[in-house]
Every structure is written in C-alpha cells, then in structure tokens.
Amino acid sequence: MSRVVISFLxxxxxVGRAAYLIRGSKSILxxxxxxxxxxxxxxxxxxxxYIDLFILSHSHLDHIGAAPTLxxxxxxxxxxxxxxxxxxxxxxxxxxxxxxxxxxxxxxxFMNLANNTHFLTYKKNFSINDVSITFLDAGHIPGSCQxxxxxxxxxxxxxGDINTYDTRLQNVADLNYEEEFDAVIIESTYxxxxxxxxxxxxxxxxxxxxxVVEDGGIALVPAxxxxxxxxxxxILYHRKFSYDITxxxxxxxxxxILLNNPGYIKxxxxxxxxxxxxxxxxxxxxxxxxxKEPGLIxxxxxxxGGGAAVYYINKLYKDPKNAIFLVGYQAPGxxxxxxxxxxxxxxxxxxxxxVASIYYMQFSAHTDSNGLKKVLSSLRGDPKIYIVHxxxxxxxxxxxxxxxxxxxKAYVPMTGEKYEV
Numbered sequence: 001m002s003r004v005v006i007s008f009l010x011x012x013x014x015v016g017r018a019a020y021l022i023r024g025s026k027s028i029l030x031x032x033x034x035x036x037x038x039x040x041x042x043x044x045x046x047x048x049x050y051i052d053l054f055i056l057s058h059s060h061l062d063h064i065g066a067a068p069t070l071x072x073x074x075x076x077x078x079x080x081x082x083x084x085x086x087x088x089x090x091x092x093x094x095x096x097x098x099x100x101x102x103x104x105x106x107x108x109x110f111m112n113l114a115n116n117t118h119f120l121t122y123k124k125n126f127s128i129n130d131v132s133i134t135f136l137d138a139g140h141i142p143g144s145c146q147x148x149x150x151x152x153x154x155x156x157x158x159x160g161d162i163n164t165y166d167t168r169l170q171n172v173a174d175l176n177y178e179e180e181f182d183a184v185i186i187e188s189t190y191x192x193x194x195x196x197x198x199x200x201x202x203x204x205x206x207x208x209x210x211x212v213v214e215d216g217g218i219a220l221v222p223a224x225x226x227x228x229x230x231x232x233x234x235i236l237y238h239r240k241f242s243y244d245i246t247x248x249x250x251x252x253x254x255x256x257i258l259l260n261n262p263g264y265i266k267x268x269x270x271x272x273x274x275x276x277x278x279x280x281x282x283x284x285x286x287x288x289x290x291x292k293e294p295g296l297i298x299x300x301x302x303x304x305g306g307g308a309a310v311y312y313i314n315k316l317y318k319d320p321k322n323a324i325f326l327v328g329y330q331a332p333g334x335x336x337x338x339x340x341x342x343x344x345x346x347x348x349x350x351x352x353x354x355v356a357s358i359y360y361m362q363f364s365a366h367t368d369s370n371g372l373k374k375v376l377s378s379l380r381g382d383p384k385i386y387i388v389h390x391x392x393x394x395x396x397x398x399x400x401x402x403x404x405x406x407x408x409k410a411y412v413p414m415t416g417e418k419y420e421v
Contacts, residue, residue, distance in 0.1 A: 004154045004421040006183065008413040009044040011035065012388035013395065015189050015331060016062040019043035020388075024152040026052040026131050031160075034065030036305060037333070039102035042066045044416060048074035053128050054113075056080040057160030058144035059087035059226060061095055068092065068109035071116070078117045079126055079133060083143030083261045085117055087226050090253055098306050122174070139163040139173035140365045141227035142264040146173065148181075154421045157379075158185045161389070163364070164371035165198060168234035169227065171266055173367070175374065180381025183421045188390030189329065189366040191398035196362065205361045206239040209325065212357070213243045213294045217321035220356075222309035222336065224302035225250035227365055228328050230258060230271060232298055235363070237274035244295035248281040249308035251300055281308070291315050302328045304335035304345070313354075314347055322356040327363045332391070372398060376406050385410040386419065 004024040009032075010017035016035040022028040029051045035041035043066055054076045056064055064084075070076060080088075092110045096103060120126050122145065126133045130152070135145035140161040147158040162173045195201075209219040223229040229251035236245055247255070255275050262268035281287055290297060291312065301307035316322040330336035335345055340360055344351050367375070376385075385402045387395050387410060395412050402410040411419060 002152045004152050005418050006156070006185070006386065006421060007418045008388065008415060009046065011041070011415050012413050013392060015329060015389055015391065017041055017043055018063045018389060019066070020158060020185055021046060022149055022151060022156060024154070026129060026151060028053050028055065028131065028149055028151065030055045030147055030158050031057055031063040032066045032070060033060070033062040036061060036331070038099070040065065040099060042069070046070070048076055051076050053131065053133070054078045055133065055147055056084050056088065057138065057147060057158065058141055059084045059091055060141070060161070061091055063160075064088045064092065065095060068105040068113055071109045071112035072105060075112070075116050077128065078113055079120050080117060081121065081135065081143040081145060081264070082119045083257065083264050085114055085119070086257045086261070087143065087254060089114065090250060090257065091226065094250055136174040137171065139170050142170065142258050142261065154182045155179060156183045156185070156421065157181045157383070159187055159375065161187055161189070161365070162367055162375065164367040164374050165195070167198070167231055167365070168238060169231045169266055169271070170365070175378040177378055177380055181379060181383040182381070183386065184379060184383045185386045185388055186372070186375065186398070187366065188372070188387050188394040188398040190364060190368040191372050191390060191394040191401070193368050194370055195364060195368045201361060201363065202235050202239055205325065206236060206241055208323070208359060209296055210241065210243065212321070212323040213296060215321055216294050217319065217323060218291060218294060218316055219296040219323050219325060220309065220312050220316055221296065221298045221325045221327055222302055222304050222313070223251065223298055223300060223327055225254045225300040225307075228302055228363065229298050229300065230255055231363055231365070232327060233274050233278065234271060236296070237270065237277070241296065244279060245277070246279040246281055246290050246295060246297045248287065248297060248299040251298060252280055252282070287311060302336070303330055304339065313345065317345065317347065317352070317354045317356050320355050320357070323359060324354070324356055325359045325361055327361045329364065329366070369397065369401070373401060373405070376402060376408070383408065384419070384421065387412050
C-alpha cells in the first residue's frame with residue numbers, strides 16, 4: 001500500500017491561496033486559489049500530468065483563481081458542485097477583466113476546466129480507480145462543500161471554508177461524520193474570535209442603515225458578489241427595511257445563478273421575492289441617478305479592491321450623512337482593512353480621509369472559535385489536525401484548542417511542507 005502524503009502548496013498562513021495535494025497511489029489536488037494582490041500570488045506549481053483528479057470546494061477566487069493554469073495543456077478530470085462551476089465562471093471572467101495582464105491563462109482555459117468537470121451533489125459518492133470522494137455541505141456559500149477523500153486505506157477530511165451557524169441564505173454545515181478520519185485539514189479564519197449573536201447584529205445593521213437614510217444619507221454596503229450580497233438582501237427583506245434598496249455589479253448575475261440552483265439555497269422563494277423588489281443597476285448612467293437620493297446600495301467588491309463599490313465610495317466619502325457598512329472579512333493590505341484601521345482610502349491615486357461614517361458588521365460565512373470546537377467535537381477517531389486558512393493569530397488559537405482541549409495531534413503547516421498521514 002502506498003504512503004499517503006499531504007502537501008501544502010498555497011499559503012496556509014493567510015486567508016487566501018488555498019491548495020492541497022494528497023498523494024498516494026493517485027494524486028488528488030483540492031483547490032488552487034490565488035492571493036488577491038497585484039500581481040496575484042499563486043500556489044506552488046503542480047505539473048498537470050502528475051494530477052489524477054482536481055476538486056474544487058467552492059467558487060471564491062482564493063480557492064479557484066489559479067485553477068485554469070492546470071488546463072493550459074491538460075484534461076484533468078475535475079469534481080465540484082454545479083453552482084461552484086457557474087459562480088466560478090462569473091468570478092473568473094471578472095478576474096481576467098481586472099487582472100488579465102498578470103494572469104498566465106485566458107478564459108478558454110477556464111472553459112477547458114468546465115469541459116472536464118463532473119458534478120457531484122452532497123452525500124453522493126464519486127470513485128476514480130481506488131479513490132473515493134464524498135461531498136458534505138460546508139454551509140459557507142451555495143454549492144460549497146467539505147471533501148472526504150478515501151485513498152489507500154486512509155480517510156481525509158478537508159473542511160474547506162465552513163460555517164456552523166444558520167444564516168438567511170444557507171443551512172449550517174453538515175457535521176454528521178459517519179466514520180473515523182486519519183487526517184483533517186481545517187480552516188481557522190476566525191478561530192481566535194467569537195461572532196456576535198446573529199439576530200442582534202441584524203437588528204443593529206438594519207436600524208443603523210435606516211437612520212442613515214432617514215437623515216438624508218446613502219448607506220453603501222460593499223459586499224462579496226457571491227453569498228454576502230444575497231445574505232444582506234435577505235436580512236433587509238426579513239427585517240422589513242423600509243427604504244429603497246439598490247443592487248449593482250456582479251451581485252446581480254450571482255443572484256440569478258443562485259436562483260437557477262434552488263436546491264443549494266435555504267429559501268428559494270424568499271430570495272426570489274426579495275430580488276424582485278429591489279432596484280437593479282446595469283449601466284454607469286443609472287449609477288449617477290442612484291447617488292442623488294437617499295437609500296441603500298449593495299455593491300461588490302467586499303474589500304473595496306474593485307467593482308461598483310469603488311465608484312460609489314468615490315462619490316460618497318466626503319459627506320458625513322453617508323455611511324459605509326463593511327460586512328465581511330477585510331484582508332491585511334486590502335483597501336477595506338485600511339479604511340477600518342486608518343479611515344483612509346486611495347481616491348484618484350491619492351490617499352484621502354473618509355468623512356462618511358464607517359461601520360463594521362461581521363456577517364461572516366466562516367464559523368468562529370465556538371463553531372470550530374463543534375467541528376472538532378464531531379470528529380470520530382483520532383485524526384491528525386492540519387490547521388490552515390487563517391492569519392497567524394487564528395491558527396495558533398486553533399492549534400491550542402485542538403491539542404490542549406481535545407487532545408488531537410495538531411500541526412500548523414507552512415507553504416511547501418509535506419506530512420505523511
């Protein structure tokens with residue numbers, strides 16, 4: 001029987017550039033993402049001829065952004081859910097548009113990936129030779145999955161980005177693990193934090209946004225196009241936000257894709273109703289009209305690195321009546337993080353102070369410390385725990401939780417390191 005080795009090809013010490021190679025009698029690559037810098041940072045290169053199966057856990061660029069490089073000259077079979085491919089196409093097209101000069105691939109290479117893709121639904125099994133793959137719902141965004149790999153007598157769980165808390169858009173992650181694992185690769189984005197109670201945060205967000213609009217201002221919500229924009233829309237709908245809501249940019253196309261995949265969202269009918277009621281902006285001319293009157297705008301990108309949100313913030317930052325609601329993770333070095341820490345943004349190539357109010361509302365699609373404890377307590381057997389996908393503070397926190405509170409043998413791998421299962 002072959003040795004089974006896990007290689008960490010991305011940067012486990014960051015929320016970004018996910019890539020994990022499981023090598024035994026076959027080679028299975030899970031995720032191949034980028035770090036969204038300029039130029040983007042890629043994982044360690046894996047020659048496609050050495051890969052027997054490529055698996056995508058979900059469609060965010062830090063997991064899918066480097067994937068087309070595997071299909072420049074190859075035809076590796078790929079495995080993912082249907083929404084992951086469709087949302088991934090949307091995000092990759094935009095990524096090429098914004099960063100094409102830095103990328104070693106074109107849209108045709110993504111289409112080669114699509115043409116080699118097999119769809120797998122939750123709790124179904126896929127086999128390739130002696131390797132077995134099962135997906136479980138990860139609760140992160142629609143179509144996101146945990147991946148169970150059975151290879152050469154070893155069972156490995158990759159949690160992917162995981163959420164154990166109910167949201168308006170998604171059900172919780174499926175933690176009904178039926179068998180023992182030998183190894184678990186687990187994310188740690190918020191392992192050092194505890195999220196505020198969701199319902200309390202929803203009430204605060206809607207109340208504050210209403211006050212901004214009532215005072216004659218515009219509430220801008222920069223949000224990730226996939227997942228967060230729809231979650232914010234559903235919160236506003238459920239909480240009966242009584243003013244105009246506008247959605248702009250890629251969030252519109254992402255919502256349409258989700259509505260075409262009703263089995264992967266919590267309440268299709270409610271999302272359809274909420275989406276029907278809002279104003280939709282598709283043209284620059286319409287954007288100019290929107291900012292002339294009070295209301296709330298949902299627009300990507302969530303970390304203010306591009307997209308329609310940048311247009312709006314350039315127009316709104318000077319007026320104290322306006323407000324910016326950051327509703328998700330802000331990576332170190334991102335414009336959103338700079339806005340939070342210094343109240344400054346680069347406007348027309350110059351750094352300027354933002355006069356508009358700034359609020360941080362953590363509607364995370366990643367679980368927190370308590371949720372990760374729930375994952376660990378659900379595990380069967382005595383698996384080795386490999387902690388990834390987090391800043392150093394979160395990874396160290398989860399290391400202590402896994403090893404000291406639960407007695408697991410835990411590791412904090414670095415880029416390029418290999419571990420035998």
